Amino acid sequence: MSDSQVSPAPERAVPPPGEPLVVLDGVNKRFGALHVLRDIDLTVARGEVVAVIGPSGSGKSTLCRTINRLETIDSGAITVDGRPLPEEGRELARLRAEVGMVFQSFNLFAHKTVLENVTLGQIKVRRTPREKAERTARALLDRVGVGGQADKYPAQLSGGQQQRVAIARALAMEPKVMLFDEPTSALDPEMVNEVLEVMRQLARDGMTMIVVTHEMGFARSAAHRVVFMADGRIVEQAPPARFFGSPRSERAKDFLSKVLHH
Amino acid sequence: MHVPLDLLDDLDLFRRGFFGTVLLTAVSAALSLALGALVAACRVCPVPPVRLVGTVWTALLRNTPVTLLFLVAVFAAARIVGVGHFALAVGALGCHTSAFVGEALCRGVGSVPLGQAEAARSLGMTSWQALRLVVLPQVGRAAVAPIGGLLAALTRNSAIAGAFGVTELFAQQRRLSAIGHDVLGVFVWIAVAYLLLAFVISESFRLLERRLAVAG
Numbered sequence: 001m002s003d004s005q006v007s008p009a010p011e012r013a014v015p016p017p018g019e020p021l022v023v024l025d026g027v028n029k030r031f032g033a034l035h036v037l038r039d040i041d042l043t044v045a046r047g048e049v050v051a052v053i054g055p056s057g058s059g060k061s062t063l064c065r066t067i068n069r070l071e072t073i074d075s076g077a078i079t080v081d082g083r084p085l086p087e088e089g090r091e092l093a094r095l096r097a098e099v100g101m102v103f104q105s106f107n108l109f110a111h112k113t114v115l116e117n118v119t120l121g122q123i124k125v126r127r128t129p130r131e132k133a134e135r136t137a138r139a140l141l142d143r144v145g146v147g148g149q150a151d152k153y154p155a156q157l158s159g160g161q162q163q164r165v166a167i168a169r170a171l172a173m174e175p176k177v178m179l180f181d182e183p184t185s186a187l188d189p190e191m192v193n194e195v196l197e198v199m200r201q202l203a204r205d206g207m208t209m210i211v212v213t214h215e216m217g218f219a220r221s222a223a224h225r226v227v228f229m230a231d232g233r234i235v236e237q238a239p240p241a242r243f244f245g246s247p248r249s250e251r252a253k254d255f256l257s258k259v260l261h262h
Numbered sequence: 263m264h265v266p267l268d269l270l271d272d273l274d275l276f277r278r279g280f281f282g283t284v285l286l287t288a289v290s291a292a293l294s295l296a297l298g299a300l301v302a303a304c305r306v307c308p309v310p311p312v313r314l315v316g317t318v319w320t321a322l323l324r325n326t327p328v329t330l331l332f333l334v335a336v337f338a339a340a341r342i343v344g345v346g347h348f349a350l351a352v353g354a355l356g357c358h359t360s361a362f363v364g365e366a367l368c369r370g371v372g373s374v375p376l377g378q379a380e381a382a383r384s385l386g387m388t389s390w391q392a393l394r395l396v397v398l399p400q401v402g403r404a405a406v407a408p409i410g411g412l413l414a415a416l417t418r419n420s421a422i423a424g425a426f427g428v429t430e431l432f433a434q435q436r437r438l439s440a441i442g443h444d445v446l447g448v449f450v451w452i453a454v455a456y457l458l459l460a461f462v463i464s465e466s467f468r469l470l471e472r473r474l475a476v477a478g
Contacts, residue, residue: 120385169381
């Protein structure tokens, strides 16, 4: 896994060629009177890393959660690998197993050890034999740098460690795409980088990723494309160098002037 | 004060009372746990009428004295032929405690963050798997300590059954006194027996709690 690209290119303007993997078409979502997603069209190609940024309340987390149907949509269509999202039930469960999700608040299973957290889905959903599941889990835990914590409970780990376990748990299902819903927002500042480094490595390895984030550095260096949202709309999208260098919309200029301090 | 050992002569009477209490408590506890789980399930059910049933059951039974429940049970039993006093006592105690067990389980459900179920479903678990593998074990963990307390209280409440013709510890106290044993002495032994039961229940729940507890 270390023999991919030599170094993270400062500009990765051209998304890798690939067929569409996640497609949102005219998606609308309301919470009561609040129109949180307005006519969202978004296509993410296989192997592409998309950073979704924007002010709080712009709908970016909701967008992320609609892709594995943790949030239902009111109109429009979402397809993953060519298949429309099914209704709640076994079909949807099968699809969710192929879409990895990493939450802001980690959501590791509190009553299970780190190792069990990473094997549970494999054993119960994929019906993988325990021994094989544990081998996979240990390899993944090593890969995200928490191999030594396998027998501890989540509460015994730091936030950064917990989030890396959560990434390993999602990867254990061998997902086609990984969704990250503000994965570093609940972390102490000194732990942000250890998580971002794991995500960068994942991006270098060619994983398709949709990352809702406030980490502009990550968006700039690891994403192929930046999607800027405000008020439930995609206001602007561009390769990171162009988006951060010369944003076109007033909303994006205003947002960047507030989050980039230098 | 001398130790009232003369009770040993009528140990059999005492023993029947003791096991009467144990049996009554055990069967009532089983009923209250089963009913309590059902009540909790009703109360977290998304269907409003079902939820109402759970809420009414809880409100009604939590605020009714157990003695009143026994009276209702005996009154109803006069019409239903073939139901013995033991079954009535179990019904009254079990229903009474079920409301509290339901409450403890509901609080347990409330203590599990929504994100736990979301994470489970994100891994591809069905709703049932998420409930069984992730949510319920954590509900159980949170509810073990309060339920232990409720069952200890149930043991004490079971004494009321003695007044309604069930052979249990407290009823035997009257019989033992009636056949000439020192009243105070009998009380001491009865108290010791209840203490022992309460100790066994609370200790076993403490062990269970420790076993389920998550380190850290």
